[in-house]
Amino acid sequence: MADPMHQFQIQKIVELPTVTVFGQAIDLSITNSVAAMLLAATLVVVFYAAASAKMAVIPGRLQTVGEMLYGLVDGLADSIMGHEGKKFLPFVFTLFIFVLFMNLQGMFLVFTATSQLAVTLTLGLLVILTVVAVGVIKNGFKFFKLFAPSGVPWPLYFLLVPIEILSFLIRPVTLALRLFGNMLGGHVVLKIFAGFVIALGGLGLVGILGAVVALGSVVALTALEFMVAFLQAFVFAVLACVYLNDVVHLDSH
Amino acid sequence: MDASAAKYIGAGLAMLGMIGAGIGLGVMFGNYFQGALRNPTAAAQERPMLFLGMALTEALGIFALVVAILILNG
Numbered sequence: 342m343a344d345p346m347h348q349f350q351i352q353k354i355v356e357l358p359t360v361t362v363f364g365q366a367i368d369l370s371i372t373n374s375v376a377a378m379l380l381a382a383t384l385v386v387v388f389y390a391a392a393s394a395k396m397a398v399i400p401g402r403l404q405t406v407g408e409m410l411y412g413l414v415d416g417l418a419d420s421i422m423g424h425e426g427k428k429f430l431p432f433v434f435t436l437f438i439f440v441l442f443m444n445l446q447g448m449f450l451v452f453t454a455t456s457q458l459a460v461t462l463t464l465g466l467l468v469i470l471t472v473v474a475v476g477v478i479k480n481g482f483k484f485f486k487l488f489a490p491s492g493v494p495w496p497l498y499f500l501l502v503p504i505e506i507l508s509f510l511i512r513p514v515t516l517a518l519r520l521f522g523n524m525l526g527g528h529v530v531l532k533i534f535a536g537f538v539i540a541l542g543g544l545g546l547v548g549i550l551g552a553v554v555a556l557g558s559v560v561a562l563t564a565l566e567f568m569v570a571f572l573q574a575f576v577f578a579v580l581a582c583v584y585l586n587d588v589v590h591l592d593s594h
Numbered sequence: 595m596d597a598s599a600a601k602y603i604g605a606g607l608a609m610l611g612m613i614g615a616g617i618g619l620g621v622m623f624g625n626y627f628q629g630a631l632r633n634p635t636a637a638a639q640e641r642p643m644l645f646l647g648m649a650l651t652e653a654l655g656i657f658a659l660v661v662a663i664l665i666l667n668g
Contacts, residue, residue, distance in 0.1 A: 417642060420639065420642060421642060515650075515653040515656075518653065518656050518657065518660055519649060519652060519653050519656050521656075522656035522659050522660065523652075523656070525659075526659060572645070575645060576645050576646075576648070576649040579642055579645050579646055579649065580646065580649055583646060
């Protein structure tokens, strides 16, 4: 059976020179991961350019899809952050649509950018650094109240503050690992079941029966993967909203 | 026993953590549907919280996967 992990290997497409920034060597080569991200970003721009090209009160098909995705994130930010959500909508929507297009593109092409831990961890760190920046700018020194919830007897703080700090620091890690794990797991399962079809198909009549079952599972799993691709992008946006809400509405914490 | 065999067994055992995530997801979605079918008008506004809970529960299962991958490749 072919190696199911082969699809996640990084390959260089265009060789570019290595530059050194602050003593760190950075390879600027365009790998398949970079190409996938560039393609996803281009597709987002092309899609929304096409969707908003002929704007009408009664939307066409493309415009409806574009408005649906926008409305989804808009409603989400509004329901979690309230009135303040409007300010962070561009950030959350960009995250959502970028992750969504990377996930979906992985379902059609060979490489999924979000199955690389480096990509998802960058997105996770981006979210948490934004949360810290917004928290400090908005609340100043009171930002640290995030780690000391009000309404508990003071001796509990010795236990509670370390736990809160730890749970804050683990957030980017879980954000990154969730997306990475879901994409990695899903695509490995797809490839393994596809391998079953070929391996069982060569085993005669009984094998072909098994291969048909395996093929049916591949079809069902592909449908499931499309749902997971959407759901994980949505969950990423939900969690970004929830973490932002923590610092935006610090008083009600 | 061969060291690589122990590695595979260890990775398989690490994946047992998925049991907890599976039970948790089942309990959560079950309870959500119980509530949603009793009061369908309130179901839509609780859906973000459902996905939030799903994400947090699932993260624990993903940790098991990561540990298994670390054991396999470490």
